[in-house]
Amino acid sequence: MSLSSWAKFWYMGLVWGATFLWLKVGIREMPPISLNAVRLVAAMLALFIILRLTKTKLRFRERWRSYFFLGVFNIALPFVLITISEHNITSGMASILNSTVPFFTMILIPFFVPEEAWTLPKMIGLVVGFAGVVILAYHPADGGSGFQWGALLVLLASVSYAVAAIFARRVTYGVEPAALAFGQSIFANLVLWPTALLFEGSIQLPVQTMTWVSILWLGIMATAIGTFFFYSLINTVGATRTTLTTYIFPLVGVLLGVLILNEALSWRLLAGGALIIAGVAIVNSKIRLVLKPQKASRL
Numbered sequence: 001m002s003l004s005s006w007a008k009f010w011y012m013g014l015v016w017g018a019t020f021l022w023l024k025v026g027i028r029e030m031p032p033i034s035l036n037a038v039r040l041v042a043a044m045l046a047l048f049i050i051l052r053l054t055k056t057k058l059r060f061r062e063r064w065r066s067y068f069f070l071g072v073f074n075i076a077l078p079f080v081l082i083t084i085s086e087h088n089i090t091s092g093m094a095s096i097l098n099s100t101v102p103f104f105t106m107i108l109i110p111f112f113v114p115e116e117a118w119t120l121p122k123m124i125g126l127v128v129g130f131a132g133v134v135i136l137a138y139h140p141a142d143g144g145s146g147f148q149w150g151a152l153l154v155l156l157a158s159v160s161y162a163v164a165a166i167f168a169r170r171v172t173y174g175v176e177p178a179a180l181a182f183g184q185s186i187f188a189n190l191v192l193w194p195t196a197l198l199f200e201g202s203i204q205l206p207v208q209t210m211t212w213v214s215i216l217w218l219g220i221m222a223t224a225i226g227t228f229f230f231y232s233l234i235n236t237v238g239a240t241r242t243t244l245t246t247y248i249f250p251l252v253g254v255l256l257g258v259l260i261l262n263e264a265l266s267w268r269l270l271a272g273g274a275l276i277i278a279g280v281a282i283v284n285s286k287i288r289l290v291l292k293p294q295k296a297s298r299l
Contacts (some may be wrong), residue, residue, distance in 0.1 A: 008229040013245040017252025019222045020091035023083050026214035032083035033196040034203045040189045047182040056178040066172050071187030079156035086152025090263040094274045095253020099156040099246040104162035106282035129279025135272035177231035239296030
């Protein structure tokens with residue numbers, strides 16, 4: 001990759017890895033759907049500036065269906081699911097579970113992209129990563145069923161991201177990054193604002209400074225600039241290399257959670273995280289195992 005592509009890659013890994021911390025900060029004062037609705041207003045305004053600076057045409061009439069799909073499955077739905085989950089699990093655990101996106105992409109993509117067939121290394125990686133998910137999500141000491149519902153919400157969000165990534169590869173590959181990022185933000189706003197008003201009542205703007213910092217970080221740094229870089233990288237280096245940025249999420253998320261939020265660094269977090277990262281690495285490895293049939297011996 002070029003120096004510019006590497007800069008975008010590390011920006012996404014570091015900034016998106018920190019979103020789990022800022023979500024934890026934001027939900028201390030605001031309910032989850034409202035927080036993301038306000039966040040998306042900031043994102044859309046920033047993306048409008050990017051759209052103008054890059055002189056990109058939106059072509060709304062031609063692409064509104066794609067913008068709508070991505071706005072729901074790449075923005076609105078996973079944002080809300082992950083934010084709600086952090087009422088139940090730590091930001092570090094959320095960052096690790098969110099790195100399972102490549103697993104779900106690997107499971108689903110052969111049905112839509114025939115050349116992305118399952119291989120033995122991918123299946124091994126899936127099993128290893130799933131073991132890590134079980135270790136993270138199951139806590140028998142809780143006294144109930146032992147399963148944390150917050151973990152399930154992050155996994156559902158990861159499925160949503162995977163669906164959106166496959167759709168972007170199949171339908172919107174080559175479309176201008178600024179147009180995709182801004183177009184999806186329009187529909188994400190149209191979905192989240194009525195939902196927030198319906199389920200959480202009138203939206204009260206925050207009064208605490210740190211909540212506003214959280215909103216601006218999530219909206220401008222993560223959503224606006226991050227999604228613009230995301231689609232830019234997909235067009236230049238491909239979807240597979242771009243998604244490797246998820247390797248950075250657990251490191252950043254866990255580290256910030258421990259240092260700033262005083263989250264515990266348990267053996268489950270370490271073991272489960274290691275297995276998930278190992279599984280993702282195996283899934284994305286270039287190893288190809290070909291089983292050649294043995295020649296029949298002559299009698």
